[in-house]
Amino acid sequence: MPEALLSVRDLKVHFPIGKGLLAGAKGAVKAVDGVSFDLQPGETLGIVGESGCGKSTLGRAILRLTKPTAGTVVWLGQDFFGLDKAGLRKARRELQIIFQDPLASLDPRMTVGEIIARPLKTFHPELKKAEVEARVREAMAQVGLAPEMMRRYPHEFSGGQCQRIGIARAMILRPKLIVCDEPVSALDVSIQAQIINLLRKLQRELGLSLLFISHNLSVVRHISHRVMVLYLGKIMEIAERDAFYANPMHPYSRALISAIPLPDPKAERARERVMLQGDLPSPLNPPAGCRFCTRCPMATDLCHSSEPALAPRADGRLVACHFV
Amino acid sequence: MPSTRTSAETAARQAAAPILSARELCVDFKLEQGWVRAVDGVSFDVRRGEVLGIVGESGSGKSQILMAAMGLTAANGRCSGSVTFEGEEVLNATPDRLDRIRGSSMSMIFQDPMTSLNPYMRVVDQLTEVLVAHQGKSRAEAVNIAVEMLERVRIPDARRRISLYPHEFSGGMRQRVMIAMALLCRPALLFADEPTTALDVTVQAQILDLLNGLVHELNAAVVIVTHDLGVIARLCDRVIVLYGGRIMEEAAIGDLFTTPHHPYTQGLLAATPRLDDDTAHDLRTIPGTPRALAGQISGCPFAPRCERRMERCTVETPTLRRTTNGKRAAACHLVTA
Ligand SMILES: Nc1ncnc2c1ncn2[C@@H]1O[C@H](COP(=O)(O)OP(=O)(O)OP(=O)(O)O)[C@@H](O)[C@H]1O
């Protein structure tokens, strides 16, 4: 086994509820509640789940943009949370993020060239103007933006172009890992396809690793090597992409996949669906036992009383269910 | 449950008079630089028992078509052409007249339930208002009907929950409350604008199922606007594909997905990631970016992005031409007969 780029162990992020003296007594939203996984160099891990399952919080906690409550993150063999200032600075160069709302994540008062150059100037103040400009051009070319656009402002661009600007900004430091938080959710289908292809190309040609966070399982399938399913802050299943889509094992994974409306009327109408009852429970008060038990079509008494471990299966995937 | 209709049913439906007809509908907005066109000469019919889908990318004018038909166009907008409901003109109708139609025969479901729910009013008061005002029901009768409708949209413990305020419901339940409200007066015509876009996929599946069942039971005509081809495939009988405010193609659901005629429809279908396509290759894309507000169009609105563009396409606007059997239509110089 080669050394993992990133190892996350038992990561927890709890947000305390209520203020003042009794804060502790009121409990906490357990947004991420004990997540462990490894990411290999050049690998894309898709992270899927519904709103409030902790996808974005997980991504942000790994980057130390949100303070984790417990757990460790090992980045290239080093304890990321224990890094000193200099170590953190170096690691930050190699770990970048792109966001869902392309326009909102760009400073409206800066030109596109300034936005893309910003991280480079912060981390490499010694670089000469001409060198910076050359790197900006390189990054723009990588993401398919014409260099003439450098002097224009974000609001002059479409959503897809703004997302390219965000990707160029993430790429300019030549990172090893990019956390992509719903990067195509705000885009039209035809533009979404352009951005997915772009991320695939960068991943392939530069050996980048991606944590690709999305609620869209069809999109995730096109970009990931492995897929992780989260439900109320916990991993339900983590598996190789093709094995996962061919045979999702966790009842929640099955329900998720079967809920996607297929762009194919015949198949869509002929389909047997796993229908889930009700809405997601509040993460403030997750069900005892298996977190999925209140909506699971297979749940028994055991599921309400005892929490299943995330255990390995024959093909190497991990599933947290008593009955798989 | 999926709806499967016999061809006899389909034929009977097509023979019936349309409940809603749009003819050369245009919607313009006044901006600093002058008037711009958001909807450009859109014509279609919908009949009872039929679900018509309008699909297109952001800004293509989908919502503005519904807004015009509901009399909800913004103050800086103007509508022209014609929209008739049961033969009577509703475009630019008086507020009184619109109120009456909206209360009794036409209703709308929005993407954001809070567009139609009042946050300061208990759900029970909001639901019973129409029944008391427009149908002369007593308060007690109205409450019973409302509770029954909430049960139909599967709100658990409806008799207790009906006294809550909207914010006391979860997102999925609020959406169901809004659907209950829209269906309460048993509308003959229902508009739905991205009714499930804001919901999680497992909740979306429940709501689509529910909508599907209820509209068939009411035998209502439905116009549903969405950017999601999966939602279209699930619910619709017929589809209009919109681009730059104009209809590019209109076809029965099966025909549109199996043999799309228009280059834009073809591109849209090819660019949509599926669960069963090949992941070894890149997705097909449509080059360029969606057009900004129309202005006056010269030539085909899709021409700047069309891979099959010819010289003629940038000078001559293709008209929406029906096939000889009348069953489908496309606006493209390449598509003949
Ligand atoms: N009050 C207004 N003033 C000016 N322009 C407007 C106004 N309302 C809508 N528009 C414009 O009309 C065009 C069509 O808008 P519409 O909301 O119908 O698009 P849509 O297809 O529903 O898009 P989406 O998928 O984003 O909801 C857009 O370019 C929009 O910016």
Ligand code: SF4
């Ligand atoms: S009319 Fe021309 S530009 Fe428009 S879709 Fe047809 S071929 Fe393409």
Ligand SMILES: [Mg+2]
């Ligand atoms: Mg809209």
